[in-house]
Amino acid sequence: MASGKTCFILGALAAGVTLLGGILLIGPTPLAAEVEQKANVAVSNTKTPAAYANFCRVTSTPEEVILDFGLNTQPFGTPQSPIEVSDRIVMNFFTAKRMIAALQISIQRHEAAFGEIETDVQKRVKRPSP
Numbered sequence: 794m795a796s797g798k799t800c801f802i803l804g805a806l807a808a809g810v811t812l813l814g815g816i817l818l819i820g821p822t823p824l825a826a827e828v829e830q831k832a833n834v835a836v837s838n839t840k841t842p843a844a845y846a847n848f849c850r851v852t853s854t855p856e857e858v859i860l861d862f863g864l865n866t867q868p869f870g871t872p873q874s875p876i877e878v879s880d881r882i883v884m885n886f887f888t889a890k891r892m893i894a895a896l897q898i899s900i901q902r903h904e905a906a907f908g909e910i911e912t913d914v915q916k917r918v919k920r921p922s923p
Contacts (some may be wrong), residue, residue, distance in 0.1 A: 848876050858889040867913065 846862035853859060862880040865872060884892070904910055911917050 844880050850878070853886075857883050857885055859883050887904065 813923045820914065844862065846864060850861040850863075850867040851858065852861070860882040861878040862882075863876045863878040865876050867873060900910065
């Protein structure tokens with residue numbers, strides 16, 4: 794793991810969140826010895842491709858959450874051409890709920906450092922003065 798980065802571990806653990814030395818462990822709050830053991834889990838991302846997405850569609854089945862990611866080249870208004878889905882993540886609801894908790898913590902930290910994130914594009918666009 795690179796210096797200054799936070800690792801979110803979303804493995805098959807029960808509910809709960811523990812922060813240890815910049816690593817967010819999502820699962821039951823373990824005993825100190827167990828925390829140390831989980832913090833030493835080796836994760837290699839050398840063969841993991843990176844992708845950029847500004848579009849996400851969320852669907853589900855009774856057992857799973859499906860996240861489709863893609864690039865919307867027409868971010869204003871309704872896209873005239875279909876958005877190409879480039880990546881799909883399928884996970885169970887337990888992992889999805891833990892991911893939401895990890896994302897909330899990450900966004901709270903970002904907003905504390907840089908200010909509120911405005912999700913309404915119309916409010917972010919600066920209109921020219923007449």
